[in-house]
Amino acid sequence: MKSKRLNNLGKINRDKTLNFTWDNKRLSGFEGDSLASALLANNIGIVGRSFKYHRPRGIFSSGVEESGALVTIGSKDRRDPNVRATTQELYDGLKASGQNAFPNVNFDLGGINNYIGRFFAAGFYYKTFMGIPPFEWGKGTAIWMLFEKLIRKAAGMGSASRLPDPDSYEHAHDFCDVIVVGSGPSGVAAAIEAAEKKLDVILVEQDSELGGNQLSENDFSTSNIFNQLKSLGVKIMTRTTAFGLYDNCVVGLLERVTDHLSIPDSTLPRQRFWTIRAKHIIVGSGALERHIAFNNNDIPGVMTVNASKHYLNRYGVLTGEDIVIATNNDSVYETASELSEAGANVTVLDSRTNIEVNSNKNFEIREGFVPYNINGRKKIDSLDISKSEDINKVDTINCDQVLLSGGWSPAVHLLSHRGVKPKWDTDNACFIPNDTKENITMIGSSRGLWNKDDCIASGVAGATDALNRLGISKTNYFFPKPGGWKNPIKPLYEIKYKKSRSKSFVDYQHDVTADDVRLAHREGFISVEHLKRYTTLGMANDQGKMGNIIGLSLMADLLNKEIPEVGTTVFRPPYTPVPVGALSGRNVGKHFRPLRVTPMHQWNIDHGAKMIEVGLYQRPWYYPKQNETLSDSYIREATVVRKTVGICDVTSLGKIAVQGPDATEFLNRIYSNAFAKLQVGKARYGIMLRDDGIVMDDGTSWRLSENEYFMTTSTAAAAKVMAWLEELLQTRWTNLKVNVTSVSEQWAGAAVAGPKSREVLNECVEDPSLITNENFPFMGVISTFLKGKIPCRIARISFSGELAFEVYIKSDFANTMMDLLWENAQKFNGCLYGLEALGALRVEKGHVTGAELDGRVTIDDAGLGKMASIKKSYIGSAMRKRGVLSADNRETLVGFFPTDLKETFNAGTIVCEKNNVKGQGIGRITSVTHSPELGHWIGIGFVEGGLDKWKNTTLVGADPVRNKQMDLKVVSPHMIDPKGERMYA
Amino acid sequence: MIRINCPYCGERDHSEFSYGGDATINYPSLESSEKEWTEAIFFRKNIRGFQLETWHHSNGCRMWLEVERSTVTHEIKSVRPCHPDLQKVVENNK
């Protein structure tokens, strides 16, 4: 191929030179160039290597359908792989390089694959490495695992940067009456018509310029269109792709804000991900020209006809010197004439005969001829041609370029996203859009209209359709019939030359050949969806934009059916690739999810807390003194709690006010243990089950008065429990007079735990006489005042097994409460303790939390079966003993010690029998800690059959992630003070 | 990207709501047998077309709603409160 820049033609700015590099070679182009046009202007023919066979590939198209010129743009942290050179705007300093090649696309060692290509036919990898099921399942998979790495390296595309993305991305929302996709003649006509009727219109164009395929026309200027639309108040969005249509007239857009700039503006996002809600969607997404399958139809220098016209008239680049155009339709003749005028020597092979052509005929037309083989390897040397009926050599034409037009496929993708299957139009040899009840109208060549006047008329009709459907007008309209060429198209998908084994490509993207489709047929993969998955036809970047119909026609031929009987695959979003960065938008790093803090967050930090994320909450993890490590610190904290007293922020627990005359009845139904007789001024620990009998959550409920309870839930299940209570009251027990209100944010809470906790509270409350053991027994509740007349609620509840209280206060007074508690705790050599020490204390006592109550565990599994009432029915009571849930060998809660007390272990350790360490074992360790009290590591978890079965047997803890094993002893989960004497003290 | 017309708040994006489940289940009484409960919580119809389902306006008014939605097109025919007394209130205020 000999491509070059002309001195005339094109819409580029020849006064502004842009420098760029291709595989480190310095080149230049002009403002207004695409990377592809600039490469062609520099006569660069080979821009990539193919996916499987590593064949040299050139530029096939000038748009989004490109599957050959996939390149890597940028370097280091801004390296973007698999970019279509055809849609990448050139900028000064752009760095582009070829991919899937070593050392480079011109000389690629992987090219060897081309010669052993018969081994790489469809399904090769599956057949060779995955084993023949069911006989070789295990073996095949193992081989696959071994080879996969090598295969992935050899087959593939560019590689993404592994560095953090320096750019930002935005999510944006907008709404309008009508959104028009595409700014070709039909889209612009529709936007003008709708805007003139006072509708709020957004016009979206994926290109940097308005005009659609008119940009391939010699005498077209976009500025007139732009000004007219602007004056009518149309919101114009260029460099913006409508990548998908969704329910209720929602359109997903990707706006490329800075991808065309040398130095991205640091105040702008790189891309914007738009969600647009429209009342009506008008799609004028155009049509894509198809190629034709025949031997070596992928040699660099092969291109679609319209692409060549685009390069000529938009960029002033003549793509070849001796050009052969092969066609089966009328769309090529204007191009042939223009290429010839621009200085090329042009021959048109038209597979049809007796055609009528309106042109000055400055080129040769050979009617009834088709190409069947390209000679050449890295460039085209010549083309073998034949009569279209019987494929045999008639002539060989010396040429450097072969342009193909196998017909046009309307871009029905967006409508397909809505589940609307296109219908086959035999006259025009293409799929055209079907009708839909939704407010979506297809216009222009995306409904199979080939001439401009028809397109404009369809745009006006589309806007009228929108106005009618929105109830604004009741005007009659009609759409022009599909078609518009003088001579009918003659279907031509594959030219099959039997005497050669050269490859004939159906889908360039993944090197799918005509023989691959035949192989799929022979092996029974005849449904379209199977064909696609077996051969990978229509997959990856281009999603079969050029090759799909050819593949379908081949399968139709093999099955002796018509194309519509074979069907078409469903197009799914996105129309063109959407970067992951745009999908995640600002939701990265610290903004990945919202952050919740307790009202004493700053107080905790000021007092030395190291924080940890628990769900969305930031909670104090530990309070190190001087150089203490995490384990130094939590061991000290837990020791102090057991010896004197500790203060801990427990605000993140869920808190729900349950109020109303039926509140008691309500709690009695949702908790598995009895609540009916709970006295005013008492709290109770309760366990809620799900309908299916599995534990949902545990917590406490405090009876504040006859009809009022204060419920606490675990931090993790707070939202779930609240929604559950609302569901029960609003849908199931609608006659219960109960109201539930989340008061989690309204109350701040602190645990005061340890033998000195009562003495600390004595100092903090206005009336210490309320705090005595007689007046305030275990599980008692009082509403009283902290010093300074601050109202508070206190319950005598223990999670640590020590004498302990939970104090709640209105959130605004959180710091005052902490100051007061801390000031007095210090008098007793107390400490502040965090989540790690809290965990250590509760593991020592065998208390379960979310790590244990993981949605698989029954109340019996958790060792709390005795708490469940047998006198009443409650949620889950009918189901908790069903079938497998009451099997003898259930995994039940136990404690674990390492047999060698110097040994450590981790949560997640799999518990196995000795000499049988494999699979899921017979249990698992869910929580571990170093026990300050016992002086060694302890854990709780589950084991099949529980304590009774294993208390005298040594088991093995396997930790394959850390490549570690240790012997285990099974003990009671209540490892400290099993009778609870300290708690009642 | 469906929208639900909450009787209390107006038309809102579905991201404000949480899906509940089948709105036609008659949950047995707590005293009912394991068999009745099994029927109620494990056996579901797989409807193609309009079905009654519950949605919780969890990031809004916190009300549980009964929504009639097509599983094929996502078209929503009706939205009303689950609670029968509230249904009446909403009906009377129309």
Ligand SMILES: [Zn+2]
């Ligand atoms: Zn609402």
